[in-house]
Each structure stands twice: as C-alpha cells, then as structure tokens.
Amino acid sequence: MTIPTQRSLHGFIATDPDLHFSENSVARFYARVGVPQFRENPDGSTSELVPTFHDLVIFRKTAERAYEAFRKGDTFVASGCINEYPFERHGQRIVREEFVARHIGHNLVLTKYIVERKQATPPDPDLSLAPTREPVPEPVVGL
Numbered sequence: 001m002t003i004p005t006q007r008s009l010h011g012f013i014a015t016d017p018d019l020h021f022s023e024n025s026v027a028r029f030y031a032r033v034g035v036p037q038f039r040e041n042p043d044g045s046t047s048e049l050v051p052t053f054h055d056l057v058i059f060r061k062t063a064e065r066a067y068e069a070f071r072k073g074d075t076f077v078a079s080g081c082i083n084e085y086p087f088e089r090h091g092q093r094i095v096r097e098e099f100v101a102r103h104i105g106h107n108l109v110l111t112k113y114i115v116e117r118k119q120a121t122p123p124d125p126d127l128s129l130a131p132t133r134e135p136v137p138e139p140v141v142g143l
Contacts, residue, residue, distance in 0.1 A: 006079040009099050010107055011035040013074045014053060019067040029063035031056050031070070033099075055098035057083075066104055075107035 015032040022028065034051040041047055056078070058066050070076065078101035086095045106113055 006102065007081055007099075008077065008079045009033070009035065009054075009056070009101070010077045011051070011054075011075070013056075013070050013072050013076065016072050017067055017070055019063060027060055027063040027067075029056075029058040029066045033076070055096070056101060057098050058101045058104060062102070062104065066101075069106070070104075075110040076104055077107050078104040 011033045013031050014034040017029060017031040020028050020030070032053055033056045034053050036051050037049040039047045039049055078099065080099060080101040080103070082097050083100050084095055084097045086093055088094070
C-alpha cells in the first residue's frame with residue numbers, strides 16, 4: 001500500500017495575516033509567505049540566497065485557527081496543494097499561483113512552543129466492558 005502524500009511548503013509569514021469571510025460565511029486566511037533559498041558552494045559550504053515570496057491561503061475552521069496562531073515573522077510547515085488561477089491586468093491575461101494549505105503548524109525546528117492538550121475525561125463507570133489502559137512504564141535512563 002502506498003503512503004498518501006501531499007505537497008509541502010515551509011517558510012515564514014512575511015505579511016500580517018488577513019481573515020475574511022465569503023458570502024456563504026466560509027473563512028479564508030491569506031498571507032504572503034517567504035521561502036528561504038540556499039545554494040551549496042563547491043567547497044561544501046552553504047550560502048543563503050534571497051527568499052522567494054508566495055501567496056498562502058487556508059479555508060474554513062483551519063483558517064480561523066491559523067489566524068489566531070500565526071503572526072508576521074512566524075515560521076511554519078504546511079501541506080496542501082498549488083492552485084493556479086488566471087486574471088486580467090491591463091488587458092493582459094496573467095496566471096498566478098497560491099499554496100492552499102490543508103494542514104499547517106509552526107516549524108518545530110525553529111519555534112519553541114507549549115502544547116495544550118485536552119484533559120482526558122474520566123471513564124464512565126457504567127461502561128464495564130470498556131477497554132482498560134495499562135500504565136506505560138517510565139524508560140530506564142543511565143544504566
């Protein structure tokens with residue numbers, strides 16, 4: 001069985017994010033994002049180049065959560081797809097592209113953050129057949 005994959009994009013939020021709602025109340029997050037570019041030199045070192053800039057959009061509930069979570073300068077990792085769309089400017093037909101993120105999060109390599117997890121609900125005593133969860137032993141360190 002093949003592992004399902006999507007395109008990914010990682011970079012930084014280059015502009016203040018924007019959140020709009022369509023006539024049908026569908027949330028749309030938009031931000032311009034920068035993608036760092038690097039070149040490997042003949043001596044094995046790496047040189048940082050000028051970043052490229054792109055449009056990032058997110059829809060629905062993920063858009064609302066992204067708008068709460070991301071600010072200009074934040075680094076991110078996103079998966080999704082590229083959408084190309086044509087429009088006219090000064091009589092010229094132009095095709096632009098945007099990255100449509102389905103999943104997005106802060107880049108763990110560059111961002112320190114705290115995860116807030118939902119508290120586990122206590123088991124229902126009426127469910128006597130519910131599976132029990134064995135405690136996981138602590139790992140032994142420094143033998």
